Amino acid sequence: MQDFLLLHDVKLREYSFFFAWSLVLLWESALPAKVLFDSLALRWSRNILLSVFGILLNRLLFPLSAIHLAIKAAQNDWGVLNLVALPAWLHLLIALLALDAVAYLLHALLHRVPILWRIHAVHHCDKDFDCTTGLRFHPIESVIAMSARLAIIVTLGIPVIAVVIYELWAIAAAFYTHANAQIFPLAERKIRALLVTPEMHRIHHSALAGESMTNYGVVFSIWDRLFRTYRDRSAMNTEEMPIGLPWFNNYPSMGIMRLFILPLLSAPFREQAEEQTAQVDKQPIFPPS
Numbered sequence: 001m002q003d004f005l006l007l008h009d010v011k012l013r014e015y016s017f018f019f020a021w022s023l024v025l026l027w028e029s030a031l032p033a034k035v036l037f038d039s040l041a042l043r044w045s046r047n048i049l050l051s052v053f054g055i056l057l058n059r060l061l062f063p064l065s066a067i068h069l070a071i072k073a074a075q076n077d078w079g080v081l082n083l084v085a086l087p088a089w090l091h092l093l094i095a096l097l098a099l100d101a102v103a104y105l106l107h108a109l110l111h112r113v114p115i116l117w118r119i120h121a122v123h124h125c126d127k128d129f130d131c132t133t134g135l136r137f138h139p140i141e142s143v144i145a146m147s148a149r150l151a152i153i154v155t156l157g158i159p160v161i162a163v164v165i166y167e168l169w170a171i172a173a174a175f176y177t178h179a180n181a182q183i184f185p186l187a188e189r190k191i192r193a194l195l196v197t198p199e200m201h202r203i204h205h206s207a208l209a210g211e212s213m214t215n216y217g218v219v220f221s222i223w224d225r226l227f228r229t230y231r232d233r234s235a236m237n238t239e240e241m242p243i244g245l246p247w248f249n250n251y252p253s254m255g256i257m258r259l260f261i262l263p264l265l266s267a268p269f270r271e272q273a274e275e276q277t278a279q280v281d282k283q284p285i286f287p288p289s
């Protein structure tokens with residue numbers, strides 16, 4: 001099994017990537033949730049290019065993939081989970097939850113730590129929300145996410161099978177949670193009890209005040225409920241809800257070069273900070289009880 005994974009690690013991730021992307025594309029064309037208004041060709045080419053740069057940078061910086069590192073950790077008994085005797089199923093469950101909890105925590109930090117927010121804003125300044133938004137990350141964010149995943153694999157001793165499941169699942173979830181597609185409401189409610197749905201994650205991309213500071217979950221929806229960052233609905237319905245970051249709308253030419261240097265720009269982040277301060281000032285000091 002380990003030999004197979006060492007040989008076919010990249011292929012497995014590529015299959016998951018293109019299989020999930022194709023399925024979500026079919027779903028989006030059959031049951032679209034919202035009319036897109038930005039240029040599809042421009043958005044897609046930028047989002048795909050950002051993803052390609054992120055993948056290449058990770059390959060350059062990390063000679064061992066997450067799966068390879070998990071195999072090395074298992075061979076050397078690295079990590080806390082390898083110090084305690086646990087049934088295999090419990091080991092797997094704890095590992096999957098830990099990987100997803102770290103992804104949730106990192107996402108919350110990307111929003112709450114100013115310097116990280118500058119990097120994550122590249123993902124959020126997309127004016128539309130579709131499967132390619134799941135590819136739109138600044139390459140530095142891809143490196144930060146990979147570093148966090150590798151660190152947790154080594155320190156906890158995440159079993160190889162958990163890393164394989166989570167890696168493939170997270171690739172599919174990037175497309176699925178950003179799908180501009182509908183799920184029938186009754187089914188959506190049931191799925192949302194455990195997993196993040198596009199409806200839930202779309203609220204996280206809302207341009208309405210405060211909504212993007214909710215629903216940070218990546219795969220499981222439990223963390224948002226547990227840490228009280230869960231938001232059930234947007235203040236507007238799906239069709240009317242604005243997407244993106246209003247402070248960036250004054251900068252119409254968000255070409256690929258500008259997206260790369262976006263974390264270094266001052267003006268849009270200053271506008272954002274000013275607007276948020278103004279919003280806080282508008283709040284009554286003594287809210288009506």
Ligand SMILES: [Zn+2]
Nearest residue numbers: 107111120204
């Ligand atoms: Zn976010």
